[in-house]
Amino acid sequence: MIEAPPFRDGRLHIGLTGGIASGKSTVARLFAERGVPVIDTDQVARQVVEPGQPALEEITRLFGPEVLDADGRLDRAALRARVFRDEPARRQLEALLHPLILAATVQQVEAADGLYQVIVAPLLVEFGLAGWVDRVLVVDCPAEMQLERLMARDGSDEELARSILAAQASREQRLAAADDVITNDGPRESLEAAVAVLDGLYRDIARDGDRDRPGVRLP
Numbered sequence: 001m002i003e004a005p006p007f008r009d010g011r012l013h014i015g016l017t018g019g020i021a022s023g024k025s026t027v028a029r030l031f032a033e034r035g036v037p038v039i040d041t042d043q044v045a046r047q048v049v050e051p052g053q054p055a056l057e058e059i060t061r062l063f064g065p066e067v068l069d070a071d072g073r074l075d076r077a078a079l080r081a082r083v084f085r086d087e088p089a090r091r092q093l094e095a096l097l098h099p100l101i102l103a104a105t106v107q108q109v110e111a112a113d114g115l116y117q118v119i120v121a122p123l124l125v126e127f128g129l130a131g132w133v134d135r136v137l138v139v140d141c142p143a144e145m146q147l148e149r150l151m152a153r154d155g156s157d158e159e160l161a162r163s164i165l166a167a168q169a170s171r172e173q174r175l176a177a178a179d180d181v182i183t184n185d186g187p188r189e190s191l192e193a194a195v196a197v198l199d200g201l202y203r204d205i206a207r208d209g210d211r212d213r214p215g216v217r218l219p
C-alpha cells in the first residue's frame with residue numbers, strides 16, 4: 001500500500017490497469033484518439049528521473065555514479081541490476097520515487113483538460129491505489145495470452161515472461177478491484193467498440209456526477 005496525494009480538480013478520474021501485455025497501452029491509445037487526456041504513470045516515472053530533476057541526484061547519491069550512462073542519464077538497466085535481489089535498496093529506491101511519481105501525476109492530471117481523464121497505472125492494484133481514482137478499469141486477458149503477447153512484443157523468453165507475471169497481482173485480484181472490465185482476448189478491433197462504450201459512460205458520469213454506476217464488462 002502506498003499513500004497517494006488526492007486530486008483536487010473535482011473531475012472524474014479513471015484508473016486504467018491490467019497485467020503486463022494485457023493491452024493497457026493499446027486501450028489507452030484508443031481513449032487518447034477520442035480526445036481523452038491520458039496520463040501514463042510509467043511515462044511520469046521516466047520524467048521524474050530526467051537529468052536536472054532532484055530525484056536523479058538523490059539516486060546517484062544513494063547508488064553511485066555507476067547507475068548513470070555516459071551522457072549522465074539514468075541507466076535504468078544498471079539501476080535495476082543494482083537493486084535486484086537487494087531488498088533494502090529496492091525499498092529505498094521506491095520510497096524515494098513513488099511519492100515523486102504520484103505527486104507529478106496529480107500535477108499533470110490537474111493541468112490537463114477534458115471532462116474526465118484516464119490515468120494508466122500498471123501497478124494500481126499491487127499498490128492498493130484503487131481508492132485513489134474514481135473508477136478502476138481493468139484490461140483483462142488469460143495469462144497464456146499475456147505470455148504470448150509479452151514474448152512477441154519484448155522478445156523475452158518464456159521463463160522471464162512467466163517470472164514477470166508471477167510478480168504481479170493475479171487476474172482474480174485485479175478483477176476484484178475492477179469497476180469496469182475490458183476482456184482483451186479477441187481481435188484488436190473489438191477494443192475500439194469497447195472503448196467507445198466506456199467513453200460514452202464516463203462522459204455521462206462526468207456530467208451527472210454519479211460515480212457509483214454499476215460496472216460494465218466488455219465486449
Ligand code: ADP
Nearest residue numbers: 019020021022023024025026149153186187188
Ligand atoms: P500493456 O500496455 O498492457 O503492456 P500492450 O497494449 O502493449 O500491453 O499490448 C501488448 C502487446 O499485445 C502489444 O504488442 C499489442 O500490440 C498486442 N495486442 C494488444 N491487444 C491485442 C489484441 N486484441 N490482439 C492482438 N494483439 C494485441
